[in-house]
Amino acid sequence: MNDFLFSDCSTESGYYGFRGSPSAKVNSLTQSDSPHLAMTYSALASLLILGDDLSQIDKVGITSTLQRLQKADGR
Numbered sequence: 001m002n003d004f005l006f007s008d009c010s011t012e013s014g015y016y017g018f019r020g021s022p023s024a025k026v027n028s029l030t031q032s033d034s035p036h037l038a039m040t041y042s043a044l045a046s047l048l049i050l051g052d053d054l055s056q057i058d059k060v061g062i063t064s065t066l067q068r069l070q071k072a073d074g075r
Contacts, residue, residue: 002052005043010035015068016061018043035065 008019017035040062047054 001050002047005047006056008039008043011058011061015065016058017065037066037069 005018010017010019013034015035017037017040019034020036020039044054044057047057
């Protein structure tokens with residue numbers, strides 16, 4: 001199960017996180033290949049439930065992605 005979750009990890013779009021579904025994988029870089037915030041949360045929660053230590057996760061990448069998505073007013 002962990003391998004399946006990690007297979008939907010997206011790092012190529014300049015953002016780090018997990019895609020909404022395996023069908024969102026595309027050969028060319030498009031908005032469809034970008035990570036989805038809710039799916040990133042769900043994947044991380046699922047990995048923790050499955051006992052993963054999250055050592056394969058780029059924690060700086062996720063934090064950077066969240067900061068880039070946050071608006072100037074904090075929302």
